[in-house]
Amino acid sequence: MPFKSYDVVVIGSGPGGLAAAIAAKKQGADKVLVIERDLELGGILLQCIHNGFGVEIFKEDLPGPSYAQRFIDEILLLKVDTLLDTMVLDITPERKIFATNKLLGIIEIQAKAIVLAMGCRERTRAQVRLPGSRPAGVYSAGTAQRWVNVEGYMPGKSFVVLGSGDIGMIMARRLTFEGAKVERVLEIMPYLSGLMRNYVQCLLDYDIRLQLQHTVKRIIGNSRVKAIESVQVDEKWQPIPGTEEIIPCDTLLLSVGLIPENELSRKAGVLIDPITGGPYVDNEFQTNIKGIFSAGNVVHVYDLVDWVTEAGYIAGKAASVYAQGSSPAKREMISMKAGSNVRYVVPHKIDKTRVAQEEMRLQLRATTPIEKPVWVEVTDGKNLITRRGLLYARPGEMVTVSLKPNQYDIVQKAQELVINISPR
Amino acid sequence: MNEETKIICVACPKGCRLRINRQGETIVVSEQSCKRGEQYAVQEMTDPRRMVASTVRIQSNSHSLLPVYTSAPIPKGKIQPLLMELRKINLRAPVKMGQVVLKDALGTGIDVFASRDIN
Numbered sequence: 001m002p003f004k005s006y007d008v009v010v011i012g013s014g015p016g017g018l019a020a021a022i023a024a025k026k027q028g029a030d031k032v033l034v035i036e037r038d039l040e041l042g043g044i045l046l047q048c049i050h051n052g053f054g055v056e057i058f059k060e061d062l063p064g065p066s067y068a069q070r071f072i073d074e075i076l077l078l079k080v081d082t083l084l085d086t087m088v089l090d091i092t093p094e095r096k097i098f099a100t101n102k103l104l105g106i107i108e109i110q111a112k113a114i115v116l117a118m119g120c121r122e123r124t125r126a127q128v129r130l131p132g133s134r135p136a137g138v139y140s141a142g143t144a145q146r147w148v149n150v151e152g153y154m155p156g157k158s159f160v161v162l163g164s165g166d167i168g169m170i171m172a173r174r175l176t177f178e179g180a181k182v183e184r185v186l187e188i189m190p191y192l193s194g195l196m197r198n199y200v201q202c203l204l205d206y207d208i209r210l211q212l213q214h215t216v217k218r219i220i221g222n223s224r225v226k227a228i229e230s231v232q233v234d235e236k237w238q239p240i241p242g243t244e245e246i247i248p249c250d251t252l253l254l255s256v257g258l259i260p261e262n263e264l265s266r267k268a269g270v271l272i273d274p275i276t277g278g279p280y281v282d283n284e285f286q287t288n289i290k291g292i293f294s295a296g297n298v299v300h301v302y303d304l305v306d307w308v309t310e311a312g313y314i315a316g317k318a319a320s321v322y323a324q325g326s327s328p329a330k331r332e333m334i335s336m337k338a339g340s341n342v343r344y345v346v347p348h349k350i351d352k353t354r355v356a357q358e359e360m361r362l363q364l365r366a367t368t369p370i371e372k373p374v375w376v377e378v379t380d381g382k383n384l385i386t387r388r389g390l391l392y393a394r395p396g397e398m399v400t401v402s403l404k405p406n407q408y409d410i411v412q413k414a415q416e417l418v419i420n421i422s423p424r
Numbered sequence: 425m426n427e428e429t430k431i432i433c434v435a436c437p438k439g440c441r442l443r444i445n446r447q448g449e450t451i452v453v454s455e456q457s458c459k460r461g462e463q464y465a466v467q468e469m470t471d472p473r474r475m476v477a478s479t480v481r482i483q484s485n486s487h488s489l490l491p492v493y494t495s496a497p498i499p500k501g502k503i504q505p506l507l508m509e510l511r512k513i514n515l516r517a518p519v520k521m522g523q524v525v526l527k528d529a530l531g532t533g534i535d536v537f538a539s540r541d542i543n
Binding site for chain 1 (some may be wrong): 432479487539541
């Protein structure tokens with residue numbers, strides 16, 4: 001069995017993994033390896049051919065493949081090693097990685113530090129429990145995206161999209177560009193789950209009808225989808241009898257949410273937060289297993305790729321420091337607690353001593369929408385430490401609030417930090 | 425003539441609903457709107473434009489499609505004709521990111537670029 005040893009091994013070469021590898025190398029790690037299961041680096045960005053990437057980091061509006069290539073070019077320039085077309089099978093808590101590809105067979109790799117960057121997966125038909133027959137023609141929006149944008153196949157001619165997530169809306173436009181008819185987009189929630197910009201530019205522009213509080217009651221068809229039966233739902237997601245409609249179509253696309261992909265993390269003993277679906281992490285994105293870090297959508301699903309890149313830089317830098325044995329000896333961890341109208345906060349805990357040295361960003365999501373001005377408050381349970389005003393808070397848009405070095409004194413004394421979102 | 429239109433502003437993620445009165449050449453944005461919202465409304469009412477991203481055929485060992493995008497937003501009415509033009513293109517690898525795939529598309533002065541390298 002071929003054996004290799006590395007300072008930092010990054011699993012996955014999407015935006016989180018690429019940034020982690022770059023940061024690890026720049027921070028002084030000598031041997032850095034990226035393992036990717038696809039035939040080329042870049043991850044899902046390669047199939048996201050639409051614009052809108054890089055506005056934060058590059059102040060430019062780039063398509064996904066261009067955003068990826070800037071980092072791929074840097075990886076090659078920095079002489080980071082890569083293993084493509086390679087599947088990681090197992091990771092141990094001692095940071096031993098078992099992987100396989102068709103040239104080398106089974107490969108054993110000992111890493112001083114690992115960055116998990118496997119990204120996320122789309123929720124499937126089974127996970128949203130769609131009743132009806134099981135014909136061909138039911139795909140996730142991302143699968144359709146890969147076929148249309150990379151492989152050059154059209155999955156069907158007439159579509160219904162379930163879920164108003166961004167990928168679903170972007171695919172509705174893309175399929176229209178390629179000559180298909182998108183009959184309907186159905187959303188079970190009373191509000192849009194993706195960005196308003198995508199609703200306007202992907203659906204309204206092409207007269208594609210969106211129905212909120214609607215879902216698929218049944219899929220109709222034997223060998224191929226012939227139609228779907230839609231139904232309106234009440235506030236408790238219960239179907240309202242008499243509101244059913246048969247919508248003829250040959251394909252149903254699902255855009256019903258993303259889940260961090262952590263099968264490998266679990267094998268290594270990494271503890272997973274049931275709310276985010278990703279590892280419990282500290283301010284350096286280190287998991288509960290020493291030397292195993294994580295970056296990007298594998299931790300929690302971001303809205304913007306730019307923030308995934310930022311997370312990758314932090315995790316990669318910390319992994320590099322760990323691999324070189326120069327992690328700080330003294331750490332004082334303090335927990336973050338999701339308070340009122342906050343679903344979760346990442347990181348889950350931070351090293352108090354670091355607050356004195358650098359700005360520390362906390363990222364969170366609201367539980368329910370508040371369509372009026374709000375305060376996002378960080379407290380020690382009683383006293384306000386810092387707060388940030390926003391015009392509204394929506395579950396679909398991640399909120400960032402920062403701790404600054406001048407708040408060190410009060411953070412230092414706190415037992416835990418509680419973050420709340422409340423109307424102003 | 426007095427025409428009223430409702431649009432959703434996408435100048436920022438908030439997504440305000442704007443009511444627009446068009447009195448001949450004059451455009452009046454009513455209801456709460458910010459400066460950026462007014463600019464957006466005027467642009468949408470006079471010359472709506474969009475970025476377009478699509479693919480063109482390519483002959484290579486690894487890929488059959490090359491993703492491409494417009495260097496600037498193009499007039500909305502030109503989107504379908506542009507897609508027709510892109511369907512006629514058939515390139516041969518190698519192609520470099522940023523390479524011009526279609527120059528001065530439909531006389532708009534806007535080029536279409538390759539979104540990535542394909543070797």
